[in-house]
Structure formats: structure tokens, C-alpha cells
Amino acid sequence: MLSQGPARTTRLRLVSRLLVFMAALYSFCWISGFPRQYDDDELPPDAQKAKSSTSSIPYPVENDKLVVTIRTTASDAYAKLPPLLLLIGQEYHDQLLLVGDLHMDIGPFHVHDVLDRLDGQFIADNPDLGRYKQQIANARAGADMASVNAHLTQEEREAMAKLDKYKMMRMLERTWELRPDRKWYVFVDTETYLFRANVMACLGQFDSSDATFFANPSDPDAVDPYATSGNTFILSGEAMQALFVDRTTEIAVWDSRATGYRSDFDVLNSALGTEIDLSINGTWPGMSGFQPFTVPYGPGFWCEQVLFMHSVSTAMASDIWRLERDRQDNQHTQDPLLFADLWTRFLQPENLETPRDDWDNLSSGPDNSRWNILFEGVEPDPRRHHQRNEEGRATKGEESWEACQESCNRNERCVQWSYSSIATPNFNENGQTKCHVSRSMRFGASKPKADVPLENGTKAKQTWKSGWRKDNFENWARQQRCKGQQN
Known part of the structure; x- marks a missing residue:
């Protein structure tokens, strides 16, 4: 009996060690099955980007589902469109539309005259459209539009501004006709800078199957009604469909109604409210009338995302484009560009x-x-x-x-x-x-x-x-x- 003690003890130790090993193995397998949660800064850059893109954007917007329509005029198309188009990536060209008040070609791009379907008698009888008639006559005579419009008087500029009221709803109609069934429709002018990554991420928070109208109301009492609000607006695909598919009345009824409104934006706001009961969803301050040197930096702006800027010169647009390119090169595009970033780039280096x-x-x-x-x-x-x-x-x-x-x-x-x-x-x-x-x-x-x-x-x-x-x-x-x- 005494001689069997050490052997029995050894066997017990082996059994104990085996049980411990099996328990540890089971625990490891059990724990490894847990979903792993990491802070963003613990993940490698690629994983951070993937996590951000999948978890924070419930309604992703693909490139071919976002239409950008640029408003221009015969007076500035040749001067303002070429440098603007140069800064727009080729991958976005198929969903880009140029509209104005005269059929023109800018290289491979065509500018659509959205007034060309107005009733002839309506044009003849409406003094607001006198400038348009003269413009058509000049074009048919082979006049150089850049020379004709080089020295416009204030009165002529005001006459041109009146045309915008008649272009508004026709612009929407032509956009739907040429690019139907997209998720979102963005309308800008030639002095607008669109921060596309921010805009697409922002729109990704909203369901395009809901009728939505993003804009900022103008200030009718201000010297410039759009000085702070900007004149960009966005319509969801559902809103456009409600206007041009679901309605039984023709959009042409707004040709004559436009005469009584102060501005093109007033026409738009009234038409959307009347026809499809749609009101403005404000986007201040991401969409504003400012550019980097006129932004009122401070509370209310600092941590906000920049979506659109207005009154942006060609030189400033190039500088902003370079800022966005630098962010891409430095792999900062997973984070939205903020007004604070504009301050750092444009104002901080200045001697103030x-x-x-x-x-x-x-x-x-x-x-x-x-x-x-x-x-x-x-x-x-x-x-x-x-x-x-x-x-x-x-x-x-x-x-x-x-x-x-x-x-x-x-x-x-x-x-x-x-x-x-x-x-x-x-x-x-x-x-x-x-x-x-x-x-x-x-x-x-x-x-x-x-x-x-x-x-x-x-x-x-x-x-x-x-x-x-x-x-x-x-x-x-x-x-x-x-x-x-x-x-």
C-alpha cells in the first residue's frame, strides 16, 4: 500500500492539470466568440474608415444618385463655367447638368436653355422677358455673347435677374426630364462651392423616399436677401417625382404666376408649398452665403460642417479645392470638414x-x-x-x-x-x-x-x-x- 502512494498522487495531478487545460480551452473559445468593440483610435485607419461609413450613414448616397444642376446665364457662362468645371471630378460629370437662358456649348458640356419652351405669345407680351428676346436675336445674328455682355448696365442686370423667376420651375422640370429617378437633386449657381463629401454624408442621414426641401429662407428686408442664407437648395427624389409625375397639372402654369413674385426663390417656395405642400427644411449654417474670408467665425459656426459656400471667386474656389485635396492626401477625409478647418487654413496664417x-x-x-x-x-x-x-x-x-x-x-x-x-x-x-x-x-x-x-x-x-x-x-x-x- 505504501508503495502505491506516489503513483496515485501523480495520476491525480495529471488529471487535475488536464481538467484545468480543458477549462481554459473552453473559456478561450467562449470568449473569442464575443463581438469585439474597439474605440476608433484602436482600429487601423482602413477599419476606422469602414466602421464610420457603415454605422453613421443609414441611407448612403451613391455618386450616380446625386444630380447637381448648375444655373448660369448667357452673360457669364463662358467666363465662369470653365474654371468651375475644371474643379469637378470627371467621375461626377454624368450626373452634372448646366442650365441657363441660352443654348450654348462649353467644350464637351451643353448649357440647356430652360426658357425655350415658353409660349411665344407669352414671351412677346411680357416685358420681363425683353432681355431674353434680345439675347435670342443676338445669338441668331452670330454675335459674340461675351462681347455683348461685357459692359452691362445696372438696368440690364436687373432685367436679367427677372429672367430667373421664369427659369426656376422650368429648370426643375428639365432636370427631372434629363436625370429622372435619382435620390437627390442639388441646385447651385456658378459662384457656389459644393463640399461634396460633406453633402453626401449629410444627405445620407435622410431617406430620399420622403419629400424633402433643404434651403434657407431669404431675408426680404435685407439689402441682399441671400447675403447670409445663400441661394442653393436641395430636393429629394420623392419631391421631384411628386412635382413631375404624381401631379396632373402642368408646371407651365407657373410661367404666368412667376410675374407676381419678387425673386426666383419666392417662386420656388410658393410652388412647392402650393403643389405638393412642401416647406423649407433649414440647413443653416452649413448652407450659407459666406465664403472663407467672410464667415463670422465663432460660436454657432466653429464645429459645424461646411456644405456649400457662395460668392466664391475662381481663385478662392481653387484654394478650397486644394484644401480638400490636401485632406485626401493626408487621409483626413473620414472626418467632415468644419468651419474650424477653414479658419485654420485661411485666417490663422494671416497677420491680424x-x-x-x-x-x-x-x-x-x-x-x-x-x-x-x-x-x-x-x-x-x-x-x-x-x-x-x-x-x-x-x-x-x-x-x-x-x-x-x-x-x-x-x-x-x-x-x-x-x-x-x-x-x-x-x-x-x-x-x-x-x-x-x-x-x-x-x-x-x-x-x-x-x-x-x-x-x-x-x-x-x-x-x-x-x-x-x-x-x-x-x-x-x-x-x-x-x-x-x-x-
């Missing part, structure tokens, strides 16, 4: 520490009234949502540009100021002032000396000087945490 003579940073502009800081003692208008209370008021700085600068420096919210030698409207309760202080930062542009009329009927030279508190703004910016921001 020294005030600039003959420069207007737009502190006094009509589209900056919501960011102007009220002076002490000014009674706020309770109807203005952006004016709160007495807190954060600025001292008046009318005596000199130095006094205006000091007014801004003393206000913790102020990040820029401008001073005009002659008082100008501040477009808020401050009224006519020389000093304009703002809590948004904008670059603006040069503003040469100019003669302006005075109340007594004489004229005087007006000069501008602008300055910024870049350090104050950057202190604020460093405290912001935008999801996915690339610096």
Missing part, C-alpha cells in the same frame, strides 16, 4: 495683430448685426433673439480708431472692430456709428477711400480701418472640442 488701413473686416455689415456688440446705454430690441441683456456691453469709441480699438479690448467677448471716418449704419440698435465692435471674427477685404453722400447734399471721403484680437479669439478656439476636427 496689426490694424489695417483701408480695410473693412465686415463688423458693420448688414449680415453681421447678430454678432455686433451693443454699446452701453443702448436700449435693446426685445424682438432680436441675439441681444440678451446689459451684460457684455461695450463702451462707445466714436472719437478715433484708437478709442474704438480700446472699446473692443475692454470687452471680453469682442474679437474685432472696424472704424469708419463717417458714421455708417450698424444695422442694430446702435444705429449710425463710426465704431463697430463684434464677437465674431471675419477677415473681410480691402476698402479703398471713397466719396459718400452726406445729409446736406455734399460728399466727403470715407476711410476705413479694421483690427482684430486674434489672441482673444484663439484662446476661445483652444477651448472648443469639435468631434473629428483635423488641425
Whole structure:
């Protein structure tokens, strides 16, 4: 018996070890079957991109399901379309449409005259269409349209703007006719920059089988009704089908109705509401009338995605295109491009520490009234949502540009100021002032000396000087945490 003890012990140890090994193997197999969850930064770049694209976009938009229609005119087609088309990738050309008020060819692209189906008698009897008749006559005579339109008077430009009212619904009709049954339809003009990746990701959050109208309402009381809202709009495929397939009445009824409206956008808004009971779904600030040098950088913009920009020059469009290309090269395209990224690229490199003579940073502009800081003692208008209370008021700085600068420096919210030698409207309760202080930062542009009329009927030279508190703004910016921001 004694001699059998060690052997039995050895066998027991072997059995125990075998049981432990089998339990460990079972546990490993069981745990390995769990779905694995990782933080984005734990995944390799390709996996991060795949995860983002599949989980955050419930209704993906394919390239061939997004139609972009560009509005132009015979007066600017040859000048503005070629550089714009150069910046649009060839893979998007099949879903691109060019529409205007005269049949034209720009290289391989055709510009469709959407007014060519208007009733002849209607054209003859409508004074708003006099410019269109003359344009057709010039084209038939073989006139060089670029030369004909090189020196347009203000009256002629206003006449051309009236044509837009009649082009609006016909443009939609022609777009559906040439590119039916797509998911989304985007309508822009020749000075619009479309941030395609952001737009497609944004539209991917919405079901195109629902009738949807993305736009921003214009401000009819403003000097420029579209200065802040922009004039781009988007319609879902369902909305277009409701207009041109499901309806029994012809869209031509809006030819005569357009006469009574102030603008083309008013025609569109009324037609969509009347015909298919569709109202605006606002897209502020991603869709706006700003460009990188006019954006009011600050709260409300900083962490927002950029979808469209307006009044974009050819040079600026090229610079924005280069920014997008650099982001692709640096593999940053999995994150949306934000207004903060525009600041980093376009304004941060600028020398804003020294005030600039003959420069207007737009502190006094009509589209900056919501960011102007009220002076002490000014009674706020309770109807203005952006004016709160007495807190954060600025001292008046009318005596000199130095006094205006000091007014801004003393206000913790102020990040820029401008001073005009002659008082100008501040477009808020401050009224006519020389000093304009703002809590948004904008670059603006040069503003040469100019003669302006005075109340007594004489004229005087007006000069501008602008300055910024870049350090104050950057202190604020460093405290912001935008999801996915690339610096």
C-alpha cells in the first residue's frame, strides 16, 4: 500500500492539470466568440474608415444618385463655367447638368436653355422677358455673347435677374426630364462651392423616399436677401417625382404666376408649398452665403460642417479645392470638414495683430448685426433673439480708431472692430456709428477711400480701418472640442 502512494498522487495531478487545460480551452473559445468593440483610435485607419461609413450613414448616397444642376446665364457662362468645371471630378460629370437662358456649348458640356419652351405669345407680351428676346436675336445674328455682355448696365442686370423667376420651375422640370429617378437633386449657381463629401454624408442621414426641401429662407428686408442664407437648395427624389409625375397639372402654369413674385426663390417656395405642400427644411449654417474670408467665425459656426459656400471667386474656389485635396492626401477625409478647418487654413496664417488701413473686416455689415456688440446705454430690441441683456456691453469709441480699438479690448467677448471716418449704419440698435465692435471674427477685404453722400447734399471721403484680437479669439478656439476636427 505504501508503495502505491506516489503513483496515485501523480495520476491525480495529471488529471487535475488536464481538467484545468480543458477549462481554459473552453473559456478561450467562449470568449473569442464575443463581438469585439474597439474605440476608433484602436482600429487601423482602413477599419476606422469602414466602421464610420457603415454605422453613421443609414441611407448612403451613391455618386450616380446625386444630380447637381448648375444655373448660369448667357452673360457669364463662358467666363465662369470653365474654371468651375475644371474643379469637378470627371467621375461626377454624368450626373452634372448646366442650365441657363441660352443654348450654348462649353467644350464637351451643353448649357440647356430652360426658357425655350415658353409660349411665344407669352414671351412677346411680357416685358420681363425683353432681355431674353434680345439675347435670342443676338445669338441668331452670330454675335459674340461675351462681347455683348461685357459692359452691362445696372438696368440690364436687373432685367436679367427677372429672367430667373421664369427659369426656376422650368429648370426643375428639365432636370427631372434629363436625370429622372435619382435620390437627390442639388441646385447651385456658378459662384457656389459644393463640399461634396460633406453633402453626401449629410444627405445620407435622410431617406430620399420622403419629400424633402433643404434651403434657407431669404431675408426680404435685407439689402441682399441671400447675403447670409445663400441661394442653393436641395430636393429629394420623392419631391421631384411628386412635382413631375404624381401631379396632373402642368408646371407651365407657373410661367404666368412667376410675374407676381419678387425673386426666383419666392417662386420656388410658393410652388412647392402650393403643389405638393412642401416647406423649407433649414440647413443653416452649413448652407450659407459666406465664403472663407467672410464667415463670422465663432460660436454657432466653429464645429459645424461646411456644405456649400457662395460668392466664391475662381481663385478662392481653387484654394478650397486644394484644401480638400490636401485632406485626401493626408487621409483626413473620414472626418467632415468644419468651419474650424477653414479658419485654420485661411485666417490663422494671416497677420491680424496689426490694424489695417483701408480695410473693412465686415463688423458693420448688414449680415453681421447678430454678432455686433451693443454699446452701453443702448436700449435693446426685445424682438432680436441675439441681444440678451446689459451684460457684455461695450463702451462707445466714436472719437478715433484708437478709442474704438480700446472699446473692443475692454470687452471680453469682442474679437474685432472696424472704424469708419463717417458714421455708417450698424444695422442694430446702435444705429449710425463710426465704431463697430463684434464677437465674431471675419477677415473681410480691402476698402479703398471713397466719396459718400452726406445729409446736406455734399460728399466727403470715407476711410476705413479694421483690427482684430486674434489672441482673444484663439484662446476661445483652444477651448472648443469639435468631434473629428483635423488641425
